[in-house]
Amino acid sequence: METSSSYLSRLESESIQILREAVSEASNPVMLFSAGKDSTVMAHLALRAFYPSKPPFPLLHVDSTWEFRSLLAFRDDFVRTNGLDLIVYANEVGRQQGINPFDHGEHYTRIMRTEALKSALDEGGYDFIFGGARRDEEKTRAKERVFSIRNANHVWDPRQQRPELWQIYNSRISPGQTVRVFPLSNWTENDILAYALWRKIQLAPLYFAMHRPVVERGGSFVVVDDESLMRFLPGETPVVRSVRFRTLGCWPVTGAIASTASDLGSVVLETSASSNSERQGRINDGEDGGSLERKKQEGYF
Incomplete structure (x- = not known):
């Protein structure tokens, strides 16, 4: 492209x-x-x-x-x-x-x-x-x-x-x-x-891979942004993983992806190679749109 x-x-x-x-x-x-x-x-x-x-x-x-x-x-x-x-x-x-x-x-x-x-x-x-x-x-x-x-x-x-x-x-x-x-x-x-890379625009840190506490739900990683508000399911314990987001919404219903892309150049390369839609990170969208x-x-x- x-x-x-x-x-x-x-x-x-x-x-x-x-x-x-x-x-x-x-x-x-x-x-x-x-x-x-x-x-x-x-x-x-x-x-x-x-x-x-x-x-x-x-x-x-x-x-x-x-x-x-x-x-x-x-x-x-x-x-x-x-x-x-x-x-x-x-x-x-x-x-x-x-x-x-x-x-x-x-x-x-x-x-x-x-x-x-x-x-x-x-x-x-x-x-x-x-x-x-x-x-x-x-x-x-x-x-x-x-x-x-x-x-x-x-x-x-x-x-x-x-x-x-x-x-x-x-x-x-x-x-x-x-x-x-x-x-x-x-x-x-x-x-x-x-x-953003061309014009040197700073994006929110959540788009870049960092070690964050997550729980895995339905094939997505939910970042525990505030543990005091999180509703853990039986047996769930936060695990620290290197993840980033492709789309952002409310934190309990937005899924992160496993990633090591910590700068915009590597995010561009990783996203270009992906076959998944960014919208799959919106857990509450429904399966068929x-x-x-x-x-x-x-x-x-």
Whole structure:
């Protein structure tokens, strides 16, 4: 796969054009920022798109309350270093009710991710929302357009997607509608990593192999980020192994992979040689991706 600077430069230019076009049409834009590799690259693209000014929108992080602690530290350092505005939103009612991934499964995702996101967008009154989803992540993602229209309830209908011939985007919306914009639609996981290497972008430490305490579940390694909150199954004991992540979510339901790739160059090589999807690290996606499509139709990003 071509990952030369000219190829990456073309991807960069396309994403910057998408960012600028969306901002020109928006009244109140916002960019979702999880501090994962995709949203970090997307935020860097925004910095380049609007330099020397800072991006004309804040970053929004929907905190599930079960985030990796090192990821939150990386998030705060990234925002501080780049002088960006950050809004952190959590479903405080769900937090008080003790909604968690161990006891509540998909209900937890709906309450602490989907409903929290919808509430944050409604409270902020945002009309154009940038997200870092890529079409190669999972088959449901491939149904998205770059400019994806949502109705007043944030519902996504794949049958109502607008054509985008010759990279012409229809940004007109009716009252109550919003647009979710995906500047990284034509990028792959390898492109993200190669671009970060090319532009010397620092990614969260969780993407690099380190010795971490893990338990093995369903063929994945679950990193015990907070032992006081971990629900161990009978007979489970944490074992220290060299692992890293390809995708990041809530720590109890995100699987790490065994790895010795401790720098970005070796991560690029290891990922290029892998035949597995990065999305396999999301333990709660479901086996066939149908659950993710249902979540998206409910408002999940």
